[in-house]
Amino acid sequence: MDKNAQAARNKKIRHALMLVLLVILFLLFIFPFILVIINVFKVKADITVDPLALVGAHGFTLENFPEAMEKMEFWKVFANSAIVTIFSTIFTLLLSSMAAFVIVRNNWKLTALLFSLMIASMVIPFQVLMIPLVSLYGGILGILNHRATLIFMHVGFSLSMATFMFHGAIKTNVPVSLEEAATIDGCTRWQTYWKVVFPLLKPTIATVAIIDAMAFWNDYLLPSLVLAKKELYTIPIATQMFYGTFSTDIGLIMAALLLAMLPILILYLFLQRFIVEGVTSGAVK
Structure with missing residues (x-):
């Protein structure tokens, strides 16, 4: 493999690693917002038991919004x-x-x-x-x-x-x-x-x-x-x-x-x- 091909390959690897790092940082940054979106449609008990679950045991609810307002x-x-x-x-x-x-x-x-x-x-x-x-x-x-x-x-x-x-x-x-x-x-x-x-x-x-x-x-x-x-x-x-x-x-x-x-x-x-x-x-x- 000549030097130009090796340099191009190394550049692609660096680019891929940088992209992976940026994606990880993005997910870490946006995780609190995602957590809010997930839990806002659950009742209090479901949030306490499993805050990372997409849907709680009591199902999907919109009651939090009118009560909070x-x-x-x-x-x-x-x-x-x-x-x-x-x-x-x-x-x-x-x-x-x-x-x-x-x-x-x-x-x-x-x-x-x-x-x-x-x-x-x-x-x-x-x-x-x-x-x-x-x-x-x-x-x-x-x-x-x-x-x-x-x-x-x-x-x-x-x-x-x-x-x-x-x-x-x-x-x-x-x-x-x-x-x-x-x-x-x-x-x-x-x-x-x-x-x-x-x-x-x-x-x-x-x-x-x-x-x-x-x-x-x-x-x-x-x-x-x-x-x-x-x-x-x-x-x-x-x-x-x-x-x-x-x-x-x-x-x-x-x-x-x-x-x-x-x-x-x-x-x-x-x-x-x-x-x-x-x-x-x-x-x-």
């Missing part, structure tokens, strides 16, 4: 989660894209300092800020237990990362010549941003939207600190009521988790084609 007041908590997620995402997109536009197009020391501080803030763990946050907004200002407060906090914590992504996208993909042409045509600075720059950022907008929407929708820790009233609960907090001190109804938990993940999963399916393009749009070409 009733106990967690699904439509109320769904509306709370939707309001917080939608408004937090919209404000984050608008404010971060505007901030990135100003930072990129103005070579001021203040903008450079501001951008550096925003990048530095990304490495601060949220757990460090938990106690001061609750003490300030709850003990001193007394503005906890409001959806607006939670939206304000979500936007504040997500603004730095979103600005960083928009900064790279504008600097790489938006030519200054387009803005100069818009200015010559009589556009103001605001019109140039809104009519020329912002439409060119669609891939990054979709990427930031799906990343932040997933984070806001699935967040448990921050809403649990801010929202103590039951009528303001979001879906992640509402699912906590199924965990008892002495017993836990796994079937209802699985149903609640599936109901919680479906909206954000649908959003991801609609926007997934923009994800890779948006993430790499700020890379050096």
